[in-house]
Amino acid sequence: MSRGRSNLAVSTAFVVLWSSGFVGAELGTRFTVADTLLAWRYAIAAAVLWLVTLVRRTRIPRGAIGRQGLLGSLSQVLYLGGVVTGVGLGVPAGTAALVAALQPLVVATAAGPVLGEHTTPRQRIGLAGGLVGVGLVVAGDLGPGDAPWWAFVLPVGGMLALSAGTLLQGRLRPPESPLVAVTLQTSIAAVLFGAVAVGAGDVAPPADPGFWGAIAWVVVLSSFGGYGSYLLVLRRSGATRVSTLLYLTPPTTMAWTFVMFGEVPVVLAAPGLALCALGVWLVLGTPRRRTAEPAHGANCRTPGASWGT
Structure with missing residues (x-):
């Protein structure tokens, strides 16, 4: 398989497998609270x-435990903890998304000064268009919900934590x-989520066997597939x-x-999907400009100029 096709296949797998985590969260929280689901998901995955x-x-290389x-x-931990806890407190899933x-x-925005990955005007248009597209896709689930105002800080914090982790991964190589x-x-993650579940008294799994089906879903598809493909795409193609x-x-x-729950999309979902796809194409189909090599240039690959390279 050519490098271009390989990158496309890994990128496609990443989108599908990362999305599986949201489905797994809905499956799992039908049987128990988020603390229990996350604790068992990561304990089994780690084992x-x-x-x-x-x-x-x-x-295991020296220093790996501290870095990773x-x-x-x-x-x-901070990304999932912020998003899942915020939704559990009443933040609508669409708003969190x-x-x-x-x-x-x-x-x-940060990749330029941190990693030397600068965006072009076309890419900035694509990023803005993609955000509008996401807004249309989740339009039916937007709003304040029943959450206290401070609960909305949690998804924001989770988003910023994932952003920081992505940039730091690109910087450290x-x-x-x-x-x-x-x-x-x-x-x-298993240690930290387990400690939270024990502290909250939520570590005991429910008796319903459906819980273990949900755990199998999030362990195999989300933990192994989602985060594994995330690391592969990040290393091959960069943070942006x-x-x-x-x-x-x-x-x-x-x-x-x-397909799984019969949840019919809102009318605006179709144009939203089109905008998302157009935005991603504008960004990923544009050659990137790099102004500086990473500090550990000898140990890293230079990402290709386009999605298909």
């Missing part, structure tokens, strides 16, 4: 990943393989591009929920 790592005798612990705290959709704009990175990040692909997750989630 499986460590088993694979030990069987393959994968070496920090990245996992930002990209998994729209807040999360600000992440590509934040990353693109850690030498760990995707397997080691996901294993260590999942482990720190992996963030831009997140614009496609709300319409993809919409398709998931229609």
Whole structure:
């Protein structure tokens, strides 16, 4: 398979698998609270990943625990904790999705001074158009809901944490393989989410066997698939591009929920999907300008000039 087709396949898998997390959250919270779902999701995922790592005798580089612990705290613990807790407190899912959709704009703005990834006018138009498209897709679920005002700070904080984690990953260019990175990040998330669940008295799993089906969904598709493909796209194509692909997750989630739960999209979803796709094409189809090489240039690949390279 050519590099262009390989990148396209990984990017497509990332969008589909990242979107599966929102479906898994809805499946899991039908049986229990978010604390319990997150604690068991990460505990099981960490156990499986460590088993694979030990069987393959994968070496953990010096300093990897500190690097990946920090990245996992930002990209998994604070991101998911902020978004899921905010929704649990009454923030509408559409509003949380729209807040999360600000992440590509934040990353693109900061990627210039932090990573040397500067956007062109065409890309900035694409980023703005993608955000409008996401707004149309989730239009039927926007509003203040029943949440207290401070609950809206949580999704914003989660979005900023994921942005910081994405930029830091691009800046550090850690030498760990995707397997080691996901294993260590999942482990720190398991410890932190487990501590929260124990403190809240929510660690006991429900008796309903459907809960374990939801756990299998989020472990395999979301933890292994979603975060694994996220790291691959980030390393191959850079922070701006992996963030831009997140614009496609709300319409993809919409398709998931229609097929699985019969949730009919709003009328504005179709033009919103078109705008999301157009925005992503404008950003990813544009060659990027780099003004500086990363500090660890000898250990990293230079991303291709376009999505298909």
